[in-house]
Amino acid sequence: MAKIFVIGIGNEYARDDAAGLLVARGVKKQPHEGVEVLEQSGEGGKLMESWKGADAAIVIDAARCGGAPGTLHRFDAGREPLPAEFFRGSTHAFGLYEGLEVARSLDQLPRRLIVYVVEGRDFAAGIGLSAELEGAIPAVVAAVTREICEIQDGASLEAQSNTR
């Protein structure tokens, strides 16, 4: 059984920035074996600590990248670097992109690291998601849940082939 960390990033007092946290809470409602759900502010140094010890991590963040609000992007960050331009809208000087790529430089990434970014519209201080994001949350929770199942299935297949 792979140890998977699901890490929601955001600030619930910055409207759409809360999306990552809400997805994490949604995933937590349906417990999965081997899965730990964490919430983070997105500060890169802490993120680097948070995925230590995991076989796989799934990170969910909201960002403003020029696409339509609610659009979901998936990056297989364990395989290839994150696109820098995509993460320019981070509220952190040393955020997800920087923490992840420094970890890559130091060979400190988990074996699998999947990043989901959902496009937000309104990042002003305040409570409550914009309508587009509100509507997108269940689909993101479902995508993360599928990802968890695929990782666990892959780990179980790997374990079976190792025992043969």
Added chain:
Amino acid sequence: MKNKTIKVDFLARVEGEGGLYVKLKGKTVADVQFRIFEPPRFFEAFMRGRDFREAPDITARICGICPVAYQMSSCHAMENACGVKVEGQLRSLRRLLYCGEWIESHVLHVYMLHAPDFLGYEDAIQLAKDHPDAVQRGLKLKKTGNEIVNLLGGREIHPINVRVGGFYKLPAQRDLAELAEHLKWARDAALETVRWVATLKFPDFEPDYLFVSLRHPDEYPFNEGRIVSNRGLDIGVQDYEKRFEEQHVEHSTSLHSVLAGSPPYCVGPIARYSLNFDRLPESIQQVAREAGLGPVCKNPFRSIVVRSVETLYACEEALRIIAQYEPPESPAVKVEPRAATGCACTEAPRGSLYHRYRIDDQGTILEAKIVPPTSQNQNSIEQDLRQFVEPRIHLPEAELQWQCEQAVRNYDPCISCSTHFLKLTIDRG
């Protein structure tokens, strides 16, 4: 005469997103605007109608980097309103918690945000490729700060164990003993950090700053003290708003804080250090001298050395607090609400953070005012840029822009606290 405007749409390695606009006219600087686009002061409005006990947890959400500062200023302000003073070991534990935040925040800035400027790297990612040992040391040192905040605050992100009157739960002795072992390593790493940054090359730039900071009779300031300057200001925190006011400027939606009748003032590490050098232990004063600092530091680029010295102090102070710690009888003192106004100022890593609240006899918050360090430093940042750019006006565009960005990063501006997204713009038209 040729007019030139430097425009940069994105300011890297500062917390948040903001803007910088520099207009050049021939060989002189015609205008500098450090732009912050601040949404309405949501948190001040959001606090109204809430219970006074909620203030530490709500204000901790303002900033992911310095939640402890917001908790400390709000707790002290509420206790001030209710006529309660938290003393003894609970006060010491609050200092210990603040040590954790200073270590986390300063080390992040020193290694990940500021050091790349001096070593010629685009960012910490490139720095980590060439200097993995230094970056690993920084990350481990920062982690020790996280551990303090985790132990005292209950968790690293938006700590929840802090309350008006003290804490919800006291730390276990064995956890403090384990933390002390990590802090011994951290103290050595912090000393190594001071020596590492002391070898960097700093531009020759020393503005005649008006420094403002807390000053305490005996301690290097965290939670308590009078508000002083290097030009004779010496007031109690209750008089803050009689001397400091916030002004709206057209180019920024964040309010600019000014000291009435005075030039722009500077808060943060170099101000705090310069006004409190004599409050550092002799051993740390010696380390600072060996790193090339005098008792006053006016070169903002050397703030990387000052942050490292303050990190060393935070490690030493944390060890001192743990060594003398005896558990108090209760994790908190009782705080009963009364109709009153209370204020407090504490030293966030980036500088003085002022809170004022008016509450009714049931403890409902009627009014809140929060003045973060970055909004106080905006005028000082603009003044630095005016003075810094003119002798360097001949530099190629990219070089000048890079140096301007560095001059802003000297302040470690936490724009997340005073606004949300920041766009940076330098323009040569």
